[in-house]
Amino acid sequence: MANLAILSTEHYFLIAGIALIAIVLLQMSFWVGGSIGSHFAQKKQMNLNLLILEQKLAAAKLERNIVEGELGWSGYRTFRVVKLVREIKDIVSIYLTPQDQRPLPFFKPGQYLTFSLDLPGEKKPLIRCYSISNAPNDEFFRCTIKNLCVEANGQKTHTAKASQYLTTQLEEGQILRARAPAGKFHIDLNEEQPVVLLAGGIGITPIFSMLASIAKFQPHRRVILFYGGRSTRDYGLKNDLQNLVRKHRNIYLLNCFSDPLESDQQGVHYDVKGHVTIDLIKSMLPSNNFQYYLCGPGQFMSALVTGLAEWGVPKEQIHFEAFGPSSVKSVRADISSPEKSRQACRIRFTRTGETVEWNESNGSLLDAAEQYGVAVNSGCRAGNCGSCEVGLLKGRVRYSKDPSVFPESGKTLSCVACPDGDVEVDA
Numbered sequence: 333m334a335n336l337a338i339l340s341t342e343h344y345f346l347i348a349g350i351a352l353i354a355i356v357l358l359q360m361s362f363w364v365g366g367s368i369g370s371h372f373a374q375k376k377q378m379n380l381n382l383l384i385l386e387q388k389l390a391a392a393k394l395e396r397n398i399v400e401g402e403l404g405w406s407g408y409r410t411f412r413v414v415k416l417v418r419e420i421k422d423i424v425s426i427y428l429t430p431q432d433q434r435p436l437p438f439f440k441p442g443q444y445l446t447f448s449l450d451l452p453g454e455k456k457p458l459i460r461c462y463s464i465s466n467a468p469n470d471e472f473f474r475c476t477i478k479n480l481c482v483e484a485n486g487q488k489t490h491t492a493k494a495s496q497y498l499t500t501q502l503e504e505g506q507i508l509r510a511r512a513p514a515g516k517f518h519i520d521l522n523e524e525q526p527v528v529l530l531a532g533g534i535g536i537t538p539i540f541s542m543l544a545s546i547a548k549f550q551p552h553r554r555v556i557l558f559y560g561g562r563s564t565r566d567y568g569l570k571n572d573l574q575n576l577v578r579k580h581r582n583i584y585l586l587n588c589f590s591d592p593l594e595s596d597q598q599g600v601h602y603d604v605k606g607h608v609t610i611d612l613i614k615s616m617l618p619s620n621n622f623q624y625y626l627c628g629p630g631q632f633m634s635a636l637v638t639g640l641a642e643w644g645v646p647k648e649q650i651h652f653e654a655f656g657p658s659s660v661k662s663v664r665a666d667i668s669s670p671e672k673s674r675q676a677c678r679i680r681f682t683r684t685g686e687t688v689e690w691n692e693s694n695g696s697l698l699d700a701a702e703q704y705g706v707a708v709n710s711g712c713r714a715g716n717c718g719s720c721e722v723g724l725l726k727g728r729v730r731y732s733k734d735p736s737v738f739p740e741s742g743k744t745l746s747c748v749a750c751p752d753g754d755v756e757v758d759a
C-alpha cells in the first residue's frame with residue numbers, strides 16, 4: 333500500500349507537470365495565434381483605412397468637379413462690388429459677390445474672369461480679362477488690378493481705359509458683369525509634386541491665387557515663390573503674401589528687388605538685390621524636379637522660360653502666362669517644337685487701307701494688326717472672350733488653338749487666327 337502511495341504521489345507530480353506544460357503550450361499557441369491574427373487584423377484595418385481615404389479623396393474630387401460643373405454659368409452673370417482695397421498707389425483689389433447669391437464654382441487657381449465693362453463715354457462695352465487673386469471659396473471672387481496708364485511729364489503716354497476706370501472710379505456697391513472663370517494657365521490641386529512659382533510685378537495676381545490655394549487645400553505640398561519687382565512701392569499683395577508665409581511652413585518666399593527704395597532693407601523687405609534669374613533659381617533649388625508656374629512681363633518670361641528649358645526642365649513642367657502678345661508668342665516658340673512653317677502672305681486691313689506682309693514671326697492677325705498700328709479690340713488673347721472678333725472679308729485663316737467661343741459667320745477671332753494665304757480683314 334505504501335509503494336502504491338509513493339507511486340501515486342510520483343504520478344500525481346508527473347501528471348501535474350504534464351498538465352502545466354500543456355497549459356503553457358496552449359497559452360503560447362493562443363498568444364502566437366493571437367498575434368498573427370492581430371497582425372492580419374491590423375493589416376486589414378490599415379487597408380480598410382487606406383481604401384476609405386482613397387474613396388474620400390475620390391468623393392472630394394467628384395464633389396469639386398460637380399460644384400465646378402453645376403455652379404459654372406454661361407454668358408454674363410452680375411456681381412456686386414462689395415469691397416475695394418487699395419493695395420498700393422496703382423493697384424486695387426476688387427471683391428465681388430454674385431447678385432443671385434448662389435454659391436460660386438470651384439475655379440482653377442490661376443484662371444481669370446472676363447468682364448464686360450460699361451464705361452462712361454464709351455459707346456460699346458469694353459471686354460477685359462483680369463486674373464482672380466484669391467483661393468476658391470463659395471462666396472466671393474477677388475481680382476487685383478493695376479492701372480496700366482503710363483504718364484511721363486504729366487502726359488499720358490499709354491492709355492488703358494478699363495484698368496484706369498476700375499482703379500480710380502469704381503465704387504463699392506456698383507454692379508459688374510463677368511463670364512465664368514476661364515483660362516488654361518492654372519495649377520493642378522490633385523498633383524503632389526513640389527512647385528516653383530515665379531512672379532514678375534503684377535504677374536503676382538494669378539500666382540497668389542495658386543499659392544493661397546495650395547496653402548488652403550494642400551498644406552503639405554512644398555512651394556517656393558520667387559517674386560521679382562522694383563521695390564516695396566510697386567509690391568502688390570505684399571501683406572497677404574507675408575501672412576501666408578508666416579502661417580504656412582510649406583511655403584518659402586524669396587523677394588528680389590531690382591531698384592529698392594532707400595527705406596527698403598535687405599533681409600527685412602527683400603532678400604536679393606537684382607532680378608529673378610535662372611542662376612539664382614538654380615542656386616536655390618536642390619534639383620530641377622519641380623512644376624514651374626510663371627507669370628510676368630515679356631522679358632522676365634522669355635529669360636526664365638528659356639533658362640528653365642536649357643536647364644533640362646521638361647516643357648510639360650513649365651506653365652506660363654505672359655503679358656503682351658509678342659512675349660507669349662516668342663516664349664512659346666522658344667520651348668515648342670517647330671510647327672510646319674506656313675507660307676508668307678499678305679494681310680489687307682480694309683479700313684486703314686494698309687496691306688502688310690505676314691510671316692510666322694508676325695504671329696496672329698491680332699499681333700500683326702498691333703505691330704502695324706491697326707486698332708483691334710482684345711481681351712483674353714486666348715480665344716475665350718470673343719472681343720477680338722473681326723470680319724474676314726477674303727481668304728482663309730487657321731486657328732493656332734481651338735477657340736472656346738465661336739465667331740459669327742464671316743468673322744474670325746483675330747487673337748488665335750493666322751492667315752492661311754492672302755486675306756482681307758475688316759479692320
Ligand code: FES
Nearest residue numbers: 711713718720747
Ligand atoms: S481676345 Fe479674347 S477671344 Fe480673342
